[in-house]
Amino acid sequence: MLVLGLGQHAAGDDGVGLAVAAAAQAAGLEAEALGDPLGLLDRLGGCGPLVIVDAVAGLTPGLVRWLEERDLAAVVRVSSHGVGLAEALALARHLAAGEDATAEVRILGIGIGPPPAPGSGTGLSPAVAAAIPVAVDAIRRLLLPATRR
Secondary structure, three states, rough: EEEEOOOOOOHHHHHHHHHHHHHHOOOOOOOOEEEEEHHHHHHHHOOOOOOEEEEEEEEOOOEEEEEOOOHHHHHHHOOOOOOHHHHHHHHHHHOOOOOOOOOEEEEEEEOOOOOOOOOOOOOOOHHHHHHHHHHHHHHHHHHHHHHHH
């Protein structure tokens, strides 16, 4: 199962998906960082199951939560990507219709605070940074065989 972390380092907490991808890779998991959800267009068809990690405005900062694709419509859409995750997934599924448009996709959302003021720095807030190991642990638990859960 491939872990894809979405985000932008220059947008404060929005970079948490990238940080989780780096931590997952350091923990021995197959992971990639994507600066744009449209990168899913190359990954959804024929690549097997995916875990997508992205920042979610509207959740308590630092809260780690599994989401369903249908939940994305209810999530507050504040995206530094231009195209949000819900739109990118819908487009990727449409374009992959001839391949494996039903690929299993799990979405791990991490709550973030408001975007930083311009010029105030680009790092993660302490609450969101603390969520990185929690997110990696949640992904590892997902990957454990059912008999070991």
